[in-house]
Amino acid sequence: MLDETSQADLSGRHPATRFSPDPARGLSPDPVTGLSYDPATGHPRPPRREFKARGSFTERCPGCQLPVLNCLCPYQACAESEARVWLITHPLEHFKPTNTGRLIRDVLPATEVFTWYRTAPDERLLALLDDPRFAPFVIFPDDQPDYAERVVGIEAVSEAKTNGRIPVFILLDGTWRQARRIFRKSPYLDRLPVLPLATTRLTRYRLRKPASQAHLCTAEVAAELLRQSGDVEAAQVLDDYFDAFNVSYDASRRYEKIEQPTSAMRRLLAHRAE
Secondary structure (H helix, E strand, O other): OOOHHHHHHHHOOOHHHHOOOEOOOOEEEOOOOOOEEOOOOOOEEOOOOOOOOOOOOOOEOOOOOOEHHHOOHHHOOOOOOOOEEEEEEOHHHHHOOOOOHHHHHHHOOOOEEEEOOOOOOOHHHHHHHOOOOEEEEEEOOOOOHHHHHHEOOOHHHHHHHHOOOEEEEEEEEOOHHHHHHHHHOOHHHOOOOEEOOOOOOOOOOOOOOOOOOOOOOHHHHHHHHHHHOOOHHHHHHHHHHHHHHHHHHHHHHOOOOOOOOOHHHHHHHHHHHO
């Protein structure tokens, strides 16, 4: 995650940026004035009201963050994959319990999560992008001509493996509008190949209404990419974990207790027992 305190110390800007930051907002509160400061510019910002998602007063499990009525922890299962997933997450997504990006890190412990700030890119992310061990691909649609020369197919992932490099799927984690902004406003992504997800799969996500059934959520995209690139077992575990999350959260919204595990839940329990 972005170390805003280090960024502020290096910038030499407003001294208030040296106070302990709010990692979700990327702001550093001044305990004297109550103002907050942008981690990149040091410019003061007025206090912002804390984001409150619907259901924010529900009693939640401290482990999985789901309502305790249908805790997801018994079904968390880890898997290994040749490919890696790196998430560049919009700050507001950290507040949303319906975010599915965190499911990927639960299943694939090597997953990296970076919070996106337009003017203060994560230095660790920049270093990893320069690491020759990795072959990163930005997952984004190929619907605009200005980056057509960067678009590659899934076969590029196999080629990276053949060359002894670790393929990395960079997922822009946020709403479609936020993801497009991240893609357009992050110059360090401009030199990377763009890999569009080609699939006929329709979303099963119940917790947010997509603009189209063809718009998959973050965890679904990751699972499909893993499957297409050969990490079939990891894809199945992530798919099952997403299903368990989807069903559990949806039932909790209706205040219904799941009495019998679903087939996906049973597969996860069997995987954990192996």
